[in-house]
Amino acid sequence: MNKAESQRIAGYLDSAGYQAATSFSNADLVVLNTCVVRQSAESKVLGTLALLKGLKNKHPNLQILVTGCFVDSDTEGLKRRFPYVDLLFKPGDYPGLMSWSQRRCIPVGQEASLPMTFSPCAFIPVIQGCDNFCSYCIVPYRRGREVSRPLGEVICEVKELARRGIKEVTLLGQNVDSYGHDLPSRPDLADLLSELGSVDELARIRFLTNHPKDISLKLIETVASLNKVCEHLELPVQAGDDDILMAMRRGYTVERYRELVHTIRHKVPQMSLSTDIIVGFPGETEGQFEHTFSLVKEMKFDVVHIAAYSPRAGTIAWQEYKDDVPSEVKKERLNKIEALQAGVASKINSQLQGKRVEVLVEGRKKGKWFGRTRSDKLVFFEDNANRLGQLVEVKIGKTSPWALQGEFVDNGDNQTRT
Numbered sequence: 001m002n003k004a005e006s007q008r009i010a011g012y013l014d015s016a017g018y019q020a021a022t023s024f025s026n027a028d029l030v031v032l033n034t035c036v037v038r039q040s041a042e043s044k045v046l047g048t049l050a051l052l053k054g055l056k057n058k059h060p061n062l063q064i065l066v067t068g069c070f071v072d073s074d075t076e077g078l079k080r081r082f083p084y085v086d087l088l089f090k091p092g093d094y095p096g097l098m099s100w101s102q103r104r105c106i107p108v109g110q111e112a113s114l115p116m117t118f119s120p121c122a123f124i125p126v127i128q129g130c131d132n133f134c135s136y137c138i139v140p141y142r143r144g145r146e147v148s149r150p151l152g153e154v155i156c157e158v159k160e161l162a163r164r165g166i167k168e169v170t171l172l173g174q175n176v177d178s179y180g181h182d183l184p185s186r187p188d189l190a191d192l193l194s195e196l197g198s199v200d201e202l203a204r205i206r207f208l209t210n211h212p213k214d215i216s217l218k219l220i221e222t223v224a225s226l227n228k229v230c231e232h233l234e235l236p237v238q239a240g241d242d243d244i245l246m247a248m249r250r251g252y253t254v255e256r257y258r259e260l261v262h263t264i265r266h267k268v269p270q271m272s273l274s275t276d277i278i279v280g281f282p283g284e285t286e287g288q289f290e291h292t293f294s295l296v297k298e299m300k301f302d303v304v305h306i307a308a309y310s311p312r313a314g315t316i317a318w319q320e321y322k323d324d325v326p327s328e329v330k331k332e333r334l335n336k337i338e339a340l341q342a343g344v345a346s347k348i349n350s351q352l353q354g355k356r357v358e359v360l361v362e363g364r365k366k367g368k369w370f371g372r373t374r375s376d377k378l379v380f381f382e383d384n385a386n387r388l389g390q391l392v393e394v395k396i397g398k399t400s401p402w403a404l405q406g407e408f409v410d411n412g413d414n415q416t417r418t
């Protein structure tokens, strides 16, 4: 979501004639887009703000704008704490950004700006906010309640992006399964995917994040039936123990999650699955952690994002539970799942050795082209021609838990980005 919002802010600034600076020190304007989902992220924000304060002392004309989840409802309090910040605006509050720019005569771009990206992939927020209030999570407090973008607006934006050369869109929401419940005609995500499936120039559609308590059979069947929708789901389980899931207020049990994964794999056998796990939630015993460990072993996820529980002021867990799992134990549990998952992913990815896969080329790193498969695997390959934005075929040679290396297959019909 932050990437999507940064792409959009870059779009505004680009249309006002700004160019990207190479560092803070040679910038006229800095937009700090923040995340505070864990304390470590918030500490980074505070560190960067201290750095910017020093720069502002040297260059008083530097404009500092702060957005993202760091901006809470007490903006006056934040203004007092950080007087050198020129504007604090809530995530997605582009009208607020516009009116500031008009008041200060500092151009930041036009109203209906599109996301700016140098890759063929764009992120499209389709639903903002979250109504779920998982007990550990700060997001609903900082991003507010769910608000869906009208179906027609999303379709128009995707068509325009596709016309400009975007090949892949990722539809975003904290819970994409809630998309449309607040719109007059109550469309759902499956309806939106079906509409976008007929945008000619678009090659791939992705979406994230799903919620295990809300994902529908209709959505799974739509993924199975639409060619352009990639076979990849982000389905955070968070814990493999029913009591912990209850304390997290997730709204499902381990058995329900297991059945769901079974249905998904039955309907779309090639579906790749990613999940999120929090270890060291308040009161998590060794036995409860073992339940999570066993579930990760059993589910054979393609990717697992693991985080150590971080108490967030104002959340239900912060109010009701003591953060009583020592940080060394959290680290130990995190490492244990990471090691397990490295083995699982290594085995899954090794099955791709020798296979030909379709890759959408997103950019270049260390002399190699890189891109992703439909199943969201990162692939690197070498080729002298400019392959940016092309859908190419790559024969996989080396595999690892995190990425694949392969050889470009020249089959004569690789598409060039227009």
Ligand code: SAM
Binding pocket: 037, 038, 136, 137, 138, 139, 173, 174, 175, 209, 210, 211, 236, 238, 276, 277, 278, 307, 308, 309, 310, 311, 312
């Ligand atoms: N909406 C998604 C869902 O339902 O899981 C995830 C959004 S959340 C912003 C991203 C991830 O951050 C979560 O899946 C969770 O694993 C992690 N996270 C959120 N709050 C956390 C906390 N207090 N401590 C540790 N990890 C946290």
Ligand code: SF4
Binding pocket: 130, 131, 132, 133, 134, 137, 138, 139, 140, 174, 175, 211
């Ligand atoms: Fe946070 Fe839960 Fe909403 Fe995800 S669904 S953003 S974890 S409250």
